Amino acid sequence: MVRILTVLFAIFVVLSSCKKEKQQKVSLREDIAFLANDSLAGRETGTPQEIVAAEYLQQRMKSIGLLPKGNAGTFFQTFTFKPKTDPHSEVQFVNGDGTITGTNVIGYIDNEAEKTVIIGAHYDHLGMGGEGSLYAEGEAIHNGADDNASGVGVMLQLAQKLKDTLTGSNYLFMAFSGEEMGLLGSNYFCKNPTIDLKKANYMINMDMVGRLKEDKTLAISGTGTAAVWPQVLNSSNEVFKLVLSESGMGPSDHTSFYLQDIPVLHFFTGQHEDYHKPTDDFEKLNYQGMEQIKDYIVAVIGELDDAPKLGFRITKNESEEVPRFKVGLGVMPDYLFDGAGMRIDGVTKDRPASKAGLLKGDIVVQLGDSIVTDMMSYMRALSAFEEGSTAKVVVDRKGEKVTAEVRF
Structure with a gap:
């Protein structure tokens, strides 16, 4: 209880500062440092610490000026599920004993446009370890700075940048819960959308964008899901060594949108020795690299601002070919x-x-x-x-x- 009270006090201090956003912006580093702090104990889905993170993201979206686009006029979309016992079965979104409740956090920029760009990143992580952890020495806080506080941090910076600019589209910003348990938050949203998905032009997913290396290699998957992607990605690029992959399927939240026939892109700076370990801390991230990725995504969005709605293309599922x-x-x-x-x-x-x-x-x-x-x-x-x-x-x-x- 003492620990939870400490966490709640910490968030009170940070959220109070967020109310002064007009005078002083919250930096990318500050967002990530908060989400990857030990006090949030790894942001495992359904825990009190994940709720603290969700509350923080709600206040950040408010301070930026986003509109609530969760359920019942709020920024939150909750979903309740029973954890899988059979890894090959589908998760059941149900209420009752033995269930867990996750919380998506959703904000919106309404430019009264005919098309909407969806920008997302998952904010949950592995908590104290358990299934999915690559740490073999018992329980420890898995802060998940790169995975995926980095993506959420860039998403918030994009929301700040796109507010009142590039008005050819509406923008839906989503911080997903339940990704580490099987893309649950994005799956639930796609089955229970809070916008008309027929107006969705494309979805951009940022999962692990915090470790850009010296050679500036940036992986982007989903480039086959719309005919225009390769041309736009290359013409907008002045910084990165791009590694492009066509498949719209992959182990992150863009897959849920691809399965709804929505063009997708997934941005990724690569795995590393701290992946799914307690050592994935905010001090190790490349903040300049994340700023460059943010600027690059803005340039890509800008290229398509006045363009017609993209046509969707089916791609091969590369995961099915893995031996x-x-x-x-x-x-x-x-x-x-x-x-x-x-x-x-x-x-x-x-x-x-x-x-x-x-x-x-x-x-x-x-x-x-x-x-x-x-x-x-x-x-x-x-x-x-x-x-x-x-x-x-x-x-x-x-x-x-x-x-x-x-x-x-």
Whole structure:
């Protein structure tokens, strides 16, 4: 109880400052530092700390001048569900014993336009760990600064920037709950929308945009969901090394909108060693990089401000093509690497790669008898092995070929 009172006092102080927004803006860093603070205990869906985060986001949306677009004239859209026991089943949105209540936070800019742009990011995270955590040393606060306080922070900055500018569209800003439990908040909204989804022009999702690297690599998926995306994304770009992917399906909230035949884009700066661990803290983020991403998204929106409503295109589901495998190397792949092979972005202690002497930065070019040219070929090669198997692995280490043997 003392801890909750401390949290509530902290939010009172921050929200009081938000009421003075006209005199002093809340910075990107301040938003993320609040959401990723230990006092919010990882913002797990349905917890008192998530409600504190939702209240903060509501007050921030009010201070920016957004209109409430949740239920019954509020900024909140709540949904109640029973957690899945079967990972292959669909979640049931029901009331009753054993249920959890999540809260989407939704604000709106009404420019009386015929089309609406949806901009979203999930604000929930893993709480003290549990399912989904990659931390093996017991309970600890998973602050989720990059995942996904970063996306929410950029979303709020976009709301501030788009207020009273680029009036060719209406804008719906959504902070989703329940993403880590299976895209629940976005799924619920799409089944129970608070706007006419027929007017939705496209949806922009920002999930993990806080770790832009020195080479400025920015991954954008969903580029096949509208014919215009590649041209607009490239012509608006002056900063980034873009890695574009066509699929509208993926493990984040844009998927829920793609399944409603709405063009989507998902912005992502890559995974890292702190992903789903207690070490994902706000001090480690690239704030200049997030500002650049915000400006880039504004430029993309501006290119389409006076354009007709986009046509939707179905894309292939790349996740269905991923091979099934029974073992892992114990590495974090660099999903933004666009060279030949699979570059290792992190090595887990006491796993096969670590024991074989593989290092962060190594590029896997052969696994067993299979040549590795990209992520998909790496996963196909990995799927051939079972626990107890051994395999030769060849890596490119700073231009030199190094051979090792791994035991799964």
